Amino acid sequence: MAEKISAVKGMNDIAAPESAHWEWLEAKVRALMGRYGYRNIRTPIVEPTALFVRGLGEVTDIVEKEMYSFEDRLNGEQLTLRPEGTAGVVRAVVEQNLIYDGPKRLYYMGPMFRHERPQRGRYRQFHQVGAEALGFAGPDVDAEQIAMACDLWAELGLSDVTLEINSLGQPAERQLHRAALIAYLEQHQDQLDEDAKRRLYSNPLRILDTKNPAMQTLVEGAPKLMDYLGEQSLAHFDGLRALLDAQGIAYRINPRLVRGMDYYNLSVFEFVTTALGSQGTVCAGGRYDGLIAQVGGKPAPAVGWALGVERILELLKEQQLLPAVPVPDCYAIIPQREALAQVMPVLRALRAAGVSVQMHAGGADGHGSMKSQFKKADGSGARYALIFGDSELAAGQVAVKPLREGAGAITEQTLFALAQASDWAAQLRQA
Ligand code: ATP
Ligand code: MG
Numbered sequence: 361m362a363e364k365i366s367a368v369k370g371m372n373d374i375a376a377p378e379s380a381h382w383e384w385l386e387a388k389v390r391a392l393m394g395r396y397g398y399r400n401i402r403t404p405i406v407e408p409t410a411l412f413v414r415g416l417g418e419v420t421d422i423v424e425k426e427m428y429s430f431e432d433r434l435n436g437e438q439l440t441l442r443p444e445g446t447a448g449v450v451r452a453v454v455e456q457n458l459i460y461d462g463p464k465r466l467y468y469m470g471p472m473f474r475h476e477r478p479q480r481g482r483y484r485q486f487h488q489v490g491a492e493a494l495g496f497a498g499p500d501v502d503a504e505q506i507a508m509a510c511d512l513w514a515e516l517g518l519s520d521v522t523l524e525i526n527s528l529g530q531p532a533e534r535q536l537h538r539a540a541l542i543a544y545l546e547q548h549q550d551q552l553d554e555d556a557k558r559r560l561y562s563n564p565l566r567i568l569d570t571k572n573p574a575m576q577t578l579v580e581g582a583p584k585l586m587d588y589l590g591e592q593s594l595a596h597f598d599g600l601r602a603l604l605d606a607q608g609i610a611y612r613i614n615p616r617l618v619r620g621m622d623y624y625n626l627s628v629f630e631f632v633t634t635a636l637g638s639q640g641t642v643c644a645g646g647r648y649d650g651l652i653a654q655v656g657g658k659p660a661p662a663v664g665w666a667l668g669v670e671r672i673l674e675l676l677k678e679q680q681l682l683p684a685v686p687v688p689d690c691y692a693i694i695p696q697r698e699a700l701a702q703v704m705p706v707l708r709a710l711r712a713a714g715v716s717v718q719m720h721a722g723g724a725d726g727h728g729s730m731k732s733q734f735k736k737a738d739g740s741g742a743r744y745a746l747i748f749g750d751s752e753l754a755a756g757q758v759a760v761k762p763l764r765e766g767a768g769a770i771t772e773q774t775l776f777a778l779a780q781a782s783d784w785a786a787q788l789r790q791a
Contacts, residue, residue, distance in 0.1 A: 370476070370484030377685040381673055384683055386469060388515050389489050396508050398465040398491055403448040405471065409438040415447035415655055417622025419563040426474040441473035445490040446623070446648065446664055447655070453494055454657035463495025463660075469669070481639030481671045491645075492664035498647060499596050502627045502663050503603035509631060509643050509665060510609055516672070517681040521642060523610065525629045526617035527597040528646070529589040537588040538564055544582055551578045569618045571638065584615040596626050623648040627663065635678050636671060643667035687741030688716040689788050691763075693734065694748045697727040703748045706758065706778050713785035718742060743767040744788055753778075760788070 367373060374382055393400070409429050416423050428441040442448050445468050458464055469489040476482055491508065493501045506523065513521050528534065541564045545552065552560065553575060556567045568579050589597070604611055611629075619628050628646030636642075645665025653659040676682050690710070694703050707717050718740050720733050728736070737745045744767060747759040752775065761773045769787040776784045 368484065370478035372483060372485070378673075380685045381676070381682050382669070385516070385669065385673065385676075388512065389467075389469060392508065392512055392515060393467045393491065396465070396504065398467040398508075401449055401452065401466045401468050402470070403442075403445070403452050403468065405442055405473075406439050407442055407448050407451065409440040411447050411451055411655065412440055412443060415450065415623060415651060416444070417563070419559065419566070420622060422474060426476055428473045428475060443472055443474045445470070445472065445488055445666060446492060446651070449490070449492050449664075450494070450648075450651050450655055450657070450662070454652060454655055459495045459660060463493065465491070465493050467491045479639070481636050481668070481674060483670060487669035488666040489669060490664060490666040492662060494652070494662040495660045496663065497649075497661045498663055499600035499603060499627060502600050502647060503607070503609075505645065505663060505665055506604060506611075506629060507607050507609060509667070512667075513631070516676060518672075518675060518679065520635065520679075521631045521633050521675075522612065523604075523629060523631055524614040524617050525600070525604075525611050525627065526614055527586065527589060527593055528618065528625050528628055529585060529593040530625055531650070533588050533590055533593060534565065534585065537583060537585045540583040540588070541565065541567075545578075548578055551575065563622075565618050568616045579616060582616075585618075586613075586615050593626060600627050619644065619646055623651040623654065625649050629665070631667075633675055635675055639671060641668075642671045642675060685741075687743070688718040689742065689790060690715060690717045690744045690746050690760075691737035691740045691742040692717055692719045692746045692748065693730070693737060694720050695730050695733070696750065697722065699748055699750075699753055702753060702778075706748075706781050707746075709781040710785050710788070713782045715785050715788045717746070738763060743790070744770065 409427070412427060413423055418424070422443045427443055430439055431437070432439055449466060449468060453459055453464070467490060470487065471485050472488050473485055475484060478484060491505055493505060510523070513519070542560065545556070545560055545564060545567065553570070553572050556570065556575065559567055568582060570579060617628055617630060624646040626647040626649065629644070630641050631643040632640045633642055634640060643665055645663070647661070647663040649661040652662060692703065692707055694700060704719070707719055710717050720728065720736060722728060734745065743763060745761045745763055747761060749759065752759050756778050757775045758778055759773055759775055760770055762768070762770055768791060
């Protein structure tokens, strides 16, 4: 046998039964987005590298060390597998002029790529659901987006996800704070780790976001950005708080909450849980009023969030909130393979009537005995066996046999006419 080829480290296959949980979550997301008036957008997985360098900022974890960037062999273009979704959406909005007729609410879901150390809740290919509201100045739409995420947790049954909010103010306010922050950190040079030393003058705000436990006391004592905000920024923040309060949404103000990308201003927020170890942020977002102009568009305000699908699913699993994996309504037992020509049209008629039917089909060792077919029927989890035996078929019928207690409307083995499948199909469906 040829040597096996493994998947790329940190990139996972998602197969049944797990994939059913993904589909379930995606369906919940679509329904929720629809209720809030968000429309789906699908952008390419590969974008010009410059989009992320310019959009996310050069001194960010993502751009410095996490991007899968490569040169197109054929034309030398510098390309990158998208590490996040916002930059691509903004590029599309600018390029397609999608907000020419007013603001837009958009959402996406799909894979993202970051070259990180794989561990629980942290992968190299992972998936995000993201919501973006473009052309809105807030804080109303900021509050709406946060409410939308809260509704998703409720819909999924998640309760111990907590909301943290902060304001990053405007660039000029950050400049003032930055000077004070650098002065403070310079006084404590000896306590800075390598990352912090490197960022001291390039991106000191990000030092506040450190995950290094040894630096926690230091960052807790650092000057707070909130104390440098002007009247307008504070009014925006208070407006957000009032609208959260009005909706009964609980939050904690975390003055050290900064985000990994440079594009954020004003409102920033994260939803965190203690149930997933150090990968506790399940959803994060904020306002990015400068980004549209930064990638060449006419200036327009915007706000968005992204959630980590793997982390949400792990949390649901941890809390035993994942739904039972769906099973077919019926398994079709076909003792003689010669009967297939008569049986297959009946199965299609049942499916057309909304019944899920798994047909017995032969394996590598032949069509399969009656006994092995019944075993497969049991293993499939189906509620009914449809038995297409010789005598039933000769009479133009099929025998429907419940495979377990409480299977549904049909409680004992019953014969039905093949020709009228659509008449009795409903009795096979899950109530
Ligand atoms: P972290 O601080 O955990 O690295 P981040 O700030 O880099 O997260 P964002 O860029 O804000 O994350 O992405 C939004 C969400 O996507 C995160 O809150 C998280 O749930 C998820 N996420 C980010 N990176 C990964 C990853 N490598 N694997 C799985 N999920 C991820
Ligand atoms: Mg990260």
